[in-house]
Amino acid sequence: MFRTLGHIGRLGRAAWTLARHDAIFPREYQESLPAPARVLGRVARLVAIRDRASNPGERLARALEELGPSYVKFGQVLATRADVIGAEFARGLARLQDKMAPFPDGEARAIFERELSVPIAQEFAEFGPAVAAASIAQVHRAVTKDGRTLAVKILRPDVEKRIARDIAALRLGARLAEGLFPKSKRLEPKAFVETVARSLTLELDLRLEAASASELKEAAAAAQNFFIPEVDWRYTTKRVLATDWIEAIPLTDTARIQAAGIDPLKLSADITDAFLATALDRGVFHADMHAGNLFVTPEGRLWAVDFGIMGRLEAAERRYLALILHGFLVKDYDAAAEAHFMAGYVPERHSKADFASALRAVAEPIFGKTASEVPMSRVLMQLFEITDLFDMHLQPQLVLLQKTMVQAEGVCRSLSDEHNMWKASAPAVERFMKRELGPEGIARDVIEDLRRLRESFRKLPETLENLTEAAARLKEHPLREPARKRRGVPGWVFGAVLGAAAGAGALWAVLALA
Numbered sequence: 001m002f003r004t005l006g007h008i009g010r011l012g013r014a015a016w017t018l019a020r021h022d023a024i025f026p027r028e029y030q031e032s033l034p035a036p037a038r039v040l041g042r043v044a045r046l047v048a049i050r051d052r053a054s055n056p057g058e059r060l061a062r063a064l065e066e067l068g069p070s071y072v073k074f075g076q077v078l079a080t081r082a083d084v085i086g087a088e089f090a091r092g093l094a095r096l097q098d099k100m101a102p103f104p105d106g107e108a109r110a111i112f113e114r115e116l117s118v119p120i121a122q123e124f125a126e127f128g129p130a131v132a133a134a135s136i137a138q139v140h141r142a143v144t145k146d147g148r149t150l151a152v153k154i155l156r157p158d159v160e161k162r163i164a165r166d167i168a169a170l171r172l173g174a175r176l177a178e179g180l181f182p183k184s185k186r187l188e189p190k191a192f193v194e195t196v197a198r199s200l201t202l203e204l205d206l207r208l209e210a211a212s213a214s215e216l217k218e219a220a221a222a223a224q225n226f227f228i229p230e231v232d233w234r235y236t237t238k239r240v241l242a243t244d245w246i247e248a249i250p251l252t253d254t255a256r257i258q259a260a261g262i263d264p265l266k267l268s269a270d271i272t273d274a275f276l277a278t279a280l281d282r283g284v285f286h287a288d289m290h291a292g293n294l295f296v297t298p299e300g301r302l303w304a305v306d307f308g309i310m311g312r313l314e315a316a317e318r319r320y321l322a323l324i325l326h327g328f329l330v331k332d333y334d335a336a337a338e339a340h341f342m343a344g345y346v347p348e349r350h351s352k353a354d355f356a357s358a359l360r361a362v363a364e365p366i367f368g369k370t371a372s373e374v375p376m377s378r379v380l381m382q383l384f385e386i387t388d389l390f391d392m393h394l395q396p397q398l399v400l401l402q403k404t405m406v407q408a409e410g411v412c413r414s415l416s417d418e419h420n421m422w423k424a425s426a427p428a429v430e431r432f433m434k435r436e437l438g439p440e441g442i443a444r445d446v447i448e449d450l451r452r453l454r455e456s457f458r459k460l461p462e463t464l465e466n467l468t469e470a471a472a473r474l475k476e477h478p479l480r481e482p483a484r485k486r487r488g489v490p491g492w493v494f495g496a497v498l499g500a501a502a503g504a505g506a507l508w509a510v511l512a513l514a
């Protein structure tokens with residue numbers, strides 16, 4: 001009971017913060033809102049701050065930053081759903097920044113010593129102040145007694161408890177939103193909160209980030225010029241992660257890149273290749289490629305840090321991606337469409353020719369143009385529309401990949417106006433296609449088909465037995481409509497929390513209507 005009241009209090013605070021930033025029933029959506037929501041929106045704007053952003057997505061971003069790590073993650077996941085919330089809103093939300101004041105060095109040192117059970121002075125010749133601080137962790141530069149310079153990432157004290165409380169409140173908010181605003185079901189609030197919760201749980205264990213770093217380091221060998229720092233497992237635990245320190249220019253510092261005489265076009269091509277080569281060849285990719293996480297040495301070597309979010313693609317998804325990019329690159333839309341049908345991505349009832357023509361409609365306008373003329377983000381939005389039109393279900397990992405491609409494109413464009421994402425994609429895609437369609441790929445297909453066939457044969461007796469049993473049971477107990485059970489929050493709780501939770505529920509409703 002007290003716990004539920006605590007969650008309601010937290011939702012109330014969230015509603016207040018959202019209202020202060022005019023992120024509840026924003027004025028831009030007035031026309032499409034039902035009358036009570038319009039009134040609530042007007043009331044909320046009475047408490048709104050004056051100095052607020054013009055894009056509603058950006059206003060939501062500012063509110064979420066104020067609310068802390070769980071909400072920031074919530075916004076980051078939401079920003080990847082441009083297909084649902086709209087491109088404009090997603091663009092504003094993508095400006096979410098995860099920067100915070102660092103916690104005291106003394107506390108960071110205490111956490112390190114507690115986790116490793118060793119005094120810092122015994123292991124390190126230097127242990128500097130925080131160089132960067134975000135909502136979940138902060139990073140220190142340190143030099144070990146054996147002369148290795150490390151980046152030591154340390155979880156914020158109490159962040160685990162705080163996130164657990166926020167997630168519980170968000171779960172309640174999602175239940176209420178689904179109960180009170182049936183329209184919000186389109187966004188699947190409960191499933192959405194579970195995605196956020198899962199992602200945060202993984203990010204709170206730095207051993208998993210270390211494993212991702214090591215996996216990506218292996219995958220980076222597939223790229224032309226991409227490097228990942230080595231993990232120092234001696235100093236890595238659930239709350240501490242140590243990797244080699246990268247002495248290089250962050251890609252946020254374009255002036256220094258220029259002064260160092262680095263070719264921005266080549267650097268952009270390296271970023272594109274790094275991303276596609278690891279994704280296509282090895283099925284893993286860095287899924288948070290913002291400029292602050294990328295570095296370049298004066299010799300032009302490209303490095304990445306921060307492995308909290310990693311994307312993974314199954315073999316089938318890698319092929320889908322390669323086929324679509326390849327179809328676009330060589331303008332063979334029929335072949336790309338054919339492959340989609342063969343792979344079962346598009347249901348048979350649709351026309352292959354129509355699908356090929358839809359791909360052509362997206363691809364033709366982009367040829368020979370620079371990224372600034374036809375941003376990949378626009379192309380990807382059109383692809384989303386096609387997927388809808390042809391009842392294709394996009395895997396969440398593909399959506400994550402598309403979001404990262406847009407992010408990487410933004411970085412490339414900040415480096416050079418001349419960058420053409422499509423041209424830069426070609427080498428990695430062609431390498432992949434040659435391998436997949438060559439003898440090696442065909443042999444792998446045949447083996448996979450045989451394996452599946454053998455598996456079906458092996459399961460045949462079991463399947464037949466299950467069918468016989470099911471038929472017998474059906475004969476004994478013919479199907480009856482099961483009595484509907486009502487689960488969930490009792491009515492009085494609904495009444496009591498309505499006011500406090502309206503904000504969080506309203507957010508969902510707004511997004512659902514957006």
Ligand SMILES: Nc1ncnc2c1ncn2[C@@H]1O[C@H](COP(=O)(O)OP(=O)(O)OP(=O)(O)O)[C@@H](O)[C@H]1O
Nearest residue numbers: 098132134137139151229243244245246292305306
């Ligand atoms: N190996 C490294 N070498 C040099 N600097 C590093 C290294 N790792 C991290 N940093 C610095 O610390 C910053 C934060 O690191 P990281 O991105 O891993 O943490 P984070 O908590 O996920 O932050 P954010 O959310 O801002 O990406 C990086 O942007 C970079 O400036």
